[in-house]
Amino acid sequence: MSALAHVPAASGQSSAPPPPPRRGRHRLLPYLLLLPGAAWLFVFFALPLLQLAAASLYDPAGSLSTGYALTWAFGNYPDAVQAYWPQFARSFLYSAIALVLALLMGYPLAYAIAQKAGRWKNLLLVCVVAPMFTSFLVRTLAWKTILSDNGWVVGLLRDVHLLGPDGRLLATPIAVVLGITYNFLPFLVLPLYASLERLDPRLLEAASDLYASGWQAFRRITLPLSMPGLIAGTLLFFIPATGDYINAELLGTPNEYMIGNVIDSAFLVRLDYPQGAALSFLLMAAILAIVFGYLRKAGTEEVL
Amino acid sequence: MRLSRWLADRWVMIVALLVLGYLSLPVLVVAGLSFNRPSSRLSYDFHEFTLDNWRQPCATSDMCDAVLRSVQIGFLATVVSTVLGTLMAFALVRHRFRARSGINVLIFLPMATPELVMGTSLLALFVAAGVPQGFWTIVIAHVMFCVSFVVVTVKARLAGMDRRLEEAAMDLYASEWQTFRRITLPLVLPGIVAAALLAFSLSFDDFIITNFNAGTTVTFPMYVWGAAQRGIPPQVNVIGTAMFAIALLLVGASSLRGRRARRAALLAPAPAAAPPASRS
Amino acid sequence: MGGKVRERETPAGDLRLVDLTKRFGIFTAVDDLSLTIPQGSFFALLGASGCGKTTTLRMIAGLEEPTSGQVLLGDRDIARLRPYKRPVNTVFQSYALFPHLDIAENVAFGLRRRGIRSVDDEVRRMLSLVQLDGYERRRPAQLSGGQQQRVALARALINHPQVLLLDEPLGALDLKLRRQMQIELKRIQTEVGITFVHVTHDQEEAMTMADTVAVMNAGRIEQLGAPADLYEYPATAFVANFLGQSNLLAGEAAGPGGDAVPVSAHGARFAVPRERARLDRGPVYLGVRPEKLHLVDSLDRVPAGHQSVAGVVSDASYVGVSTQYLVRTGWGSELSAFAANTGSEVRFPVGASVVAHWNPRNAFLLPREPGADADRTSPLLDEPPVGALS
Numbered sequence: 009m010s011a012l013a014h015v016p017a018a019s020g021q022s023s024a025p026p027p028p029p030r031r032g033r034h035r036l037l038p039y040l041l042l043l044p045g046a047a048w049l050f051v052f053f054a055l056p057l058l059q060l061a062a063a064s065l066y067d068p069a070g071s072l073s074t075g076y077a078l079t080w081a082f083g084n085y086p087d088a089v090q091a092y093w094p095q096f097a098r099s100f101l102y103s104a105i106a107l108v109l110a111l112l113m114g115y116p117l118a119y120a121i122a123q124k125a126g127r128w129k130n131l132l133l134v135c136v137v138a139p140m141f142t143s144f145l146v147r148t149l150a151w152k153t154i155l156s157d158n159g160w161v162v163g164l165l166r167d168v169h170l171l172g173p174d175g176r177l178l179a180t181p182i183a184v185v186l187g188i189t190y191n192f193l194p195f196l197v198l199p200l201y202a203s204l205e206r207l208d209p210r211l212l213e214a215a216s217d218l219y220a221s222g223w224q225a226f227r228r229i230t231l232p233l234s235m236p237g238l239i240a241g242t243l244l245f246f247i248p249a250t251g252d253y254i255n256a257e258l259l260g261t262p263n264e265y266m267i268g269n270v271i272d273s274a275f276l277v278r279l280d281y282p283q284g285a286a287l288s289f290l291l292m293a294a295i296l297a298i299v300f301g302y303l304r305k306a307g308t309e310e311v312l
Numbered sequence: 313m314r315l316s317r318w319l320a321d322r323w324v325m326i327v328a329l330l331v332l333g334y335l336s337l338p339v340l341v342v343a344g345l346s347f348n349r350p351s352s353r354l355s356y357d358f359h360e361f362t363l364d365n366w367r368q369p370c371a372t373s374d375m376c377d378a379v380l381r382s383v384q385i386g387f388l389a390t391v392v393s394t395v396l397g398t399l400m401a402f403a404l405v406r407h408r409f410r411a412r413s414g415i416n417v418l419i420f421l422p423m424a425t426p427e428l429v430m431g432t433s434l435l436a437l438f439v440a441a442g443v444p445q446g447f448w449t450i451v452i453a454h455v456m457f458c459v460s461f462v463v464v465t466v467k468a469r470l471a472g473m474d475r476r477l478e479e480a481a482m483d484l485y486a487s488e489w490q491t492f493r494r495i496t497l498p499l500v501l502p503g504i505v506a507a508a509l510l511a512f513s514l515s516f517d518d519f520i521i522t523n524f525n526a527g528t529t530v531t532f533p534m535y536v537w538g539a540a541q542r543g544i545p546p547q548v549n550v551i552g553t554a555m556f557a558i559a560l561l562l563v564g565a566s567s568l569r570g571r572r573a574r575r576a577a578l579l580a581p582a583p584a585a586a587p588p589a590s591r592s
Numbered sequence: 593m594g595g596k597v598r599e600r601e602t603p604a605g606d607l608r609l610v611d612l613t614k615r616f617g618i619f620t621a622v623d624d625l626s627l628t629i630p631q632g633s634f635f636a637l638l639g640a641s642g643c644g645k646t647t648t649l650r651m652i653a654g655l656e657e658p659t660s661g662q663v664l665l666g667d668r669d670i671a672r673l674r675p676y677k678r679p680v681n682t683v684f685q686s687y688a689l690f691p692h693l694d695i696a697e698n699v700a701f702g703l704r705r706r707g708i709r710s711v712d713d714e715v716r717r718m719l720s721l722v723q724l725d726g727y728e729r730r731r732p733a734q735l736s737g738g739q740q741q742r743v744a745l746a747r748a749l750i751n752h753p754q755v756l757l758l759d760e761p762l763g764a765l766d767l768k769l770r771r772q773m774q775i776e777l778k779r780i781q782t783e784v785g786i787t788f789v790h791v792t793h794d795q796e797e798a799m800t801m802a803d804t805v806a807v808m809n810a811g812r813i814e815q816l817g818a819p820a821d822l823y824e825y826p827a828t829a830f831v832a833n834f835l836g837q838s839n840l841l842a843g844e845a846a847g848p849g850g851d852a853v854p855v856s857a858h859g860a861r862f863a864v865p866r867e868r869a870r871l872d873r874g875p876v877y878l879g880v881r882p883e884k885l886h887l888v889d890s891l892d893r894v895p896a897g898h899q900s901v902a903g904v905v906s907d908a909s910y911v912g913v914s915t916q917y918l919v920r921t922g923w924g925s926e927l928s929a930f931a932a933n934t935g936s937e938v939r940f941p942v943g944a945s946v947v948a949h950w951n952p953r954n955a956f957l958l959p960r961e962p963g964a965d966a967d968r969t970s971p972l973l974d975e976p977p978v979g980a981l982s
Contacts, residue, residue, distance in 0.1 A: 038407035042415060045396035045459055049418050052456040053425075056433035063436040072439070113331040120328030134563060135332050139339045141559035144517050145536040146552035149544060150338035153345060153356040193335060243424070251426025254519065258540060268428050268520075275432055275524060281439070288432040295426060479655050480688040482675040484702035484747065494701075498692050 064285035072279050084286040092270050092287065099266040100294075102181070102256075103249035106188040110245055113189070114196040118237075119230075122204035133201070136194050148187055148258050155183050155259070184264045187255035192248055196241035203237025204230070239306050243299055250295055267291055339556060346549035356544070365546045369554075372545045378535035379551055385447065385531060386515040389454035394508045396455070397462025404463070405470040422460045430457060431524035438525065445527030453525045454518060458511040465510060469503025513559070605666025606630050607652070607755050607787060612661035612671075614647050621647040623811035625661070629755075629789060629804075634781050636790045636802035640834070644811040645791045646685075649757050652789065653682045665754060676705070681748035682757040686764050687740045689732035695719070695743055696728035702751040718746040721780065738769045745777070749784060758790040762797060774800045795835050799823070807831050823881075825956050827870060829968055832879050832958060839885060839927045840877035840968040842960060847872025853957060858923045862899050862955070869957035877958040877968065884954040885929040887917060887946045889938070900949035903927065905940045915939065919948050925967040 063076070064084055070076035089096070121132045139147060154161055155177040165171040177183050207230060215225040231238075253268025262269075267287060274284030319326075349362040370376035404415065422430065434453050438445055477499065481491040519533035526534060536548055607629040614622040622644040629635045637645040650656040652663055654675035663671040670678050681702065689698050699718055700711040719725055722742035732740055741761060748756055761777070762770045778801050781788045792798050798805045799819035806816040807830070814834075815827040823835055832838035843857030852863035853872045862878055869876075886898075887905075894900045903919040906926060910933075917929045917940065929948055931937050940946055 038403040038409040041399040041403035045400040046415060046418060048396055048456060049422065049459060052434060052452055053422050053430065054418065056437040059437040059440050060433035116324050116327040117331040120324045124325050132332065136335060138556065138560060139335050142339050142342055142552045142556045143533060143536065145519055145533050146342055146548055147338040149356070149540060150341040153341050154337060156356055158357050190334065247424060247426055251428040271428055271432060275435060281436065284432060285436055288429050291426060292429045299424065474688060476684050476688040477690060480684055483653055483682045484751065485676045485705040487676055490705055495690060
């Protein structure tokens with residue numbers, strides 16, 4: 009399972025105003041309760057980000073063995089972009105295509121579970137979550153079997169001539185995008201389901217009573233009311249999808265490598281910390297810019 | 313046309329079932345491959361049925377070591393992150409204090425940051441601080457990314473709890489501690505348990521952050537990652553299927569327990585259904 | 593069960609609130625409130641939402657700390673004790689039953705917290721008092737609203753508190769059930785003899801159940817007394833129109849006068865018996881309840897000793913037990929008059945000229961703010977007035 013169990017609950021809750029402060033001896037209590045967790049997050053989340061920022065400005069001539077000097081080498085950034093912009097572009101392109109596919113699949117699925125499933129609702133919901141009980145990597149490897157050149161999928165596609173006689177799926181962008189779509193789809197479906205589940209079906213009856221066609225009712229009622237879930241789901245899908253490199257590694261070839269693959273090798277193979285740090289930072293900045301731009305456009309800042 | 317009408321009514325459900333098929337397919341394949349005797353180490357295709365993999369799941373001993381290590385790490389990370397996160401959730405829901413918005417950002421950001429960035433930044437910190445990487449750095453990293461999810465999960469449960477229940481307990485002679493012990497804790501417990509299970513599954517399955525902070529320590533996902541280059545032993549699929557079955561059993565048991573409790577309560581001696589106020 | 597109530601160690605006594613004040617920031621919820629609630633009485637705090645009645649209750653329970661003032665139980669000031677240190681229990685609005693405990697454990701909760709081991713007999717006795725025998729093993733969620741209400745009551749009463757606080761206890765019930773529970777609560781209070789302090793916004797509920805009703809408005813008590821006294825002789829314009837309806841004519845009293853206080857209003861002269869006048873000089877309201885205002889078709893038919901106002905019927909609503917008229921007076925105000933449908937009365941159509949008359953013994957005189965020159969009648973009814981013509 010993964011990052012999603014919280015989502016329905018979280019997006020549904022409008023935080024009630026906190027209770028009035030208690031007597032004096034309780035005034036320190038909230039700080040004591042917060043201290044360990046906040047300190048942990050500060051030391052092992054916030055501080056490392058600062059360190060990463062510093063590392064991205066190290067002198068690129070240094071190495072792990074000789075040590076690095078912080079020389080404010082801003083040149084690391086343009087260098088990194090110049091060297092790896094195709095991987096950057098690919099990351100966003102693949103995750104954007106995967107997002108569109110996921111929306112096309114996830115919306116009907118969430119809608120059907122929330123509004124049409126009746127007594128099967130819980131069972132279907134388990135079916136969405138259950139695959140995540142199996143390890144992420146193991147499932148991704150299973151796609152290797154499914155899409156393999158000897159498998160029935162490729163065979164079928166060849167028979168109907170959607171693929172040429174030597175056409176393949178594995179080690180192509182299609183496999184990578186399919187893998188990304190598959191891996192993060194539940195993150196999109198669950199918050200969406202939480203929104204759609206609260207949708208009162210009588211609203212749709214009222215809309216059709218007021219002359220709305222099925223499509224208009226969807227466009228004017230269902231879609232706007234599911235917006236919070238849609239936004240939360242989109243972000244929960246897009247953020248990990250863009251940073252992912254497992255699908256590209258396992259289902260693709262270096263021709264499908266995304267920025268994650270580059271960062272991974274920068275840190276763990278080439279040991280070029282300044283470049284890896286610069287790329288990481290750029291990735292985070294790009295994602296944050298997209299997220300906040302998107303949130304502003306969507307007009308809600310409290311979805312997550 | 314009757315068929316097109318039928319389709320028009322049900323196309324959403326049909327699409328949904330197809331998508332569910334897409335979501336379930338890999339798990340079925342994993343389960344199937346757990347009974348496979350592969351033709352070669354690098355083959356991913358089904359070759360021959362066998363029960364050997366299930367009889368000897370630890371035939372490749374490094375894999376079982378990795379699984380054990382993942383369980384240990386998951387357990388430690390779960391305990392620590394559940395405690396820290398629950399305390400924070402209580403502070404956020406039950407108290408008013410300065411710096412609330414700062415804390416909220418600190419909790420939200422790890423969930424919105426790509427794992428890759430968290431992994432590399434922690435690596436940068438450990439390297440700069442000269443901390444050797446291994447078992448404990450993995451635990452630290454896992455606690456870090458689990459805490460936020462624990463906070464959010466427990467917070468939702470806590471916020472949904474009626475404050476008047478605690479007032480009622482205090483009104484009925486329960487001290488602050490007794491109120492917490494008898495009322496608050498039992499009512500929030502499902503949220504805490506859910507948070508702990510979530511934390512464990514996040515930790516057990518994490519690859520990206522672990523990969524950057526593991527040193528030479530090998531967890532189960534890292535073992536799979538390494539094996540993917542060298543050839544995957546079919547026992548990996550046994551572990552995957554077993555995890556799936558265990559989790560499914562847990563879910564099934566808890567929902568069954570809920571249902572049985574409800575039914576038992578319904579069957580409790582139904583007092584002669586006298587409308588109590590009828591005599592007045 | 594009166595005899596079975598155990599005497600508690602603390603000397604029983606009246607509940608007294610002394611100069612009780614509660615502020616939330618700049619908002620004063622309860623403003624220098626003082627009142628005495630005699631032991632064993634059924635006392636109702638009546639007011640609209642936001643008037644401070646629930647805050648008062650919560651200060652008695654210990655769930656809110658007073659900004660200043662005392663809460664005395666007998667001679668002991670309990671205002672600053674934690675809730676669990678007070679011999680006071682509460683029936684919460686929407687009950688606050690513990691969802692994870694069954695009914696028996698809910699009811700036994702207070703006894704157990706005080707270290708009492710064998711609770712089964714007492715629990716059974718309490719459940720039978722509230723007529724829920726046999727429900728011990730159920731969960732709160734499986735009970736109807738009325739049943740949950742009874743459990744909440746049993747859970748509080750089992751502790752034999754000196755004072756039982758009820759916070760809108762019947763608010764969540766439908767009308768029919770509410771009526772039943774009103775009678776039931778009154779029966780139980782008589783049986784156990786505990787002081788009940790009941791907070792409600794429902795005037796009928798307060799009047800049906802309580803011995804003494806305090807009408808609260810803006811954090812203060814407007815008037816306190818037996819229900820009939822409040823209704824028959826309200827002390828303020830607020831009370832006159834909050835408890836039922838009143839026709840209030842703005843006038844000037846030119847007292848002292850003799851047995852009756854002379855009043856001039858809208859060019860006419862009236863008199864109100866001295867014992868029905870809150871003051872005898874200055875700006876006043878002359879009040880008459882709609883059911884005490886009778887309509888006749890001419891001045892000749894006004895009985896001797898009655899006082900009258902002429903007008904035209906502007907609206908007549910037949911509501912079954914009565915017909916409710918609005919009569920437009922010469923100076924433009926509308927008076928409300930209820931005529932019981934006894935079968936022998938005359939009906940007046942809209943537009944008919946009528947004379948509205950009343951017995952001065954049924955009128956009352958209230959203070960009026962100098963600036964408030966208009967009459968205060970509330971001709972548009974939301975709900976039937978209390979006890980009107982039944």
